[in-house]
Amino acid sequence: MIIDFKYHIASLIAVFLALGLGIFIGTSLGYDNRIGEAILNQQKQLTQGIEKRLDELKKKNDELEAINEELEVTNKVLKQYQEETLPVLVKGKLTGKKVAIVVTGYYGLNDEVKEVLKKAGAEIVSITEIIPEELTNPADIDYIKSQMKWQIKDEKEFYTKFALEVGKNLLTPGDGSTLLTLAKTDALKITGKYGVPLDGVVVIGGGLSESDLVNYLDLPLIKFLKTVPVVIGGEYSNVEKSYIKYYQKERITTIDDLDLPSGQLSLVYGLLGVKGDFGVKSTAKRLVPPIGQ
Structure with missing residues (x-):
């Protein structure tokens, strides 16, 4: 928390103006000079009090800035450590696994999600x-x-x-003509092979605001895909509107921080069949799966 000194300076100026106005009015009305002196003494005491408070706030602000800088350094070191250890922890874990990715949210597909799956051999x-x-x-x-x-x-x-049509084309062998029709609009982008056996599907959601779309798009799609051995519902840590609580209704593994190394580790182990709700938000039960087991 960084303290806004502009507010306190403005308050100080307002106090000075009010006291000055009081002195002017008192003098104009012909009151005893003792009244003016009393007001000046009050002004002096008030000014000293405000200056003391500002000094205290500045000291507190400096302390908070120092703590913030330390936390930023610590977070940078931890993130670097996670990024360097992640490839070692996931290497070859998903060799031979066929995975499909379906993005339903407003935040697209993070390249790091694709990279960690490739590093794991999927x-x-x-x-x-x-x-x-x-x-x-x-x-x-x-x-x-x-x-x-x-x-x-x-x-x-x-x-x-629409969701069910996408799901059918993911799982059912065919010519993919209906999917190609849907992809002629800007509402759908497709790459890869469809209608092939899958070991896992990753659904990546996350909204910009409160919306019922998740109930009519994501959840029917997830229900349909449950014939696949593993279905994971995920999102990024910075989404404005989380979909995780909705995904949890379908009792699938959820990951709320796919943009972070911890979430990418959870993704790999989730596709191995480790169940749970992982991540950094209040809906998570653990940060990462128990990888030592």
Whole structure:
């Protein structure tokens, strides 16, 4: 916490002005000079008190700044240590595992998530990015409904239908024509192979504000994907609106800090089948899985 001295200086000036005005009024009304002297004495005492308080605040501010600098150094060292030890801890852990990534949130796919999976030996068979800003665009909704010939009563049903279509193409062998149709809009980006056996799926969410979209897009998708051996619901530590509490309703492993080395370690061990709620937020039960077991 850094103290704002501008506020205290403004307060001091306001006090001086008020006292000066009081002296002026008292003099104008012809009061005894003793009244003016009394006001001046009060002004002097008040000024000394304020100056003392400002000195105390400055000292406290300096102490807080010093503590903050120490914490920043400590955090930098810890992050560097985690980044250097992470490759050793995950190397070869996911060799032979086929993993699909589905992004449903507003924060995209962090390159570090892909890198840690590759370092662990996993094969990322597909990356599916649902762009919520575009998915909620009326023009894209109308286009998809027309192309897919969906008879849908409202947008909530549309989001669920969209999620299930993505899920079917992830798991069911086919020509992928419906997925290609969806990808003709800006609402969906796809890369990789679809309809192949999977060992795990990572769903990465996180919103910008309070929204029901997670209930009609993410949760139906997760329910559909539960035939895969491992389904993980994750997000980054800095998202404005966390989806973790919603993912936990489906009793899947959750990770709320995929942008941090600790979250990436949890991701690898989660795909190995270690269950739990990991991360740094209040919804987490542990920082990382018990990797020593």
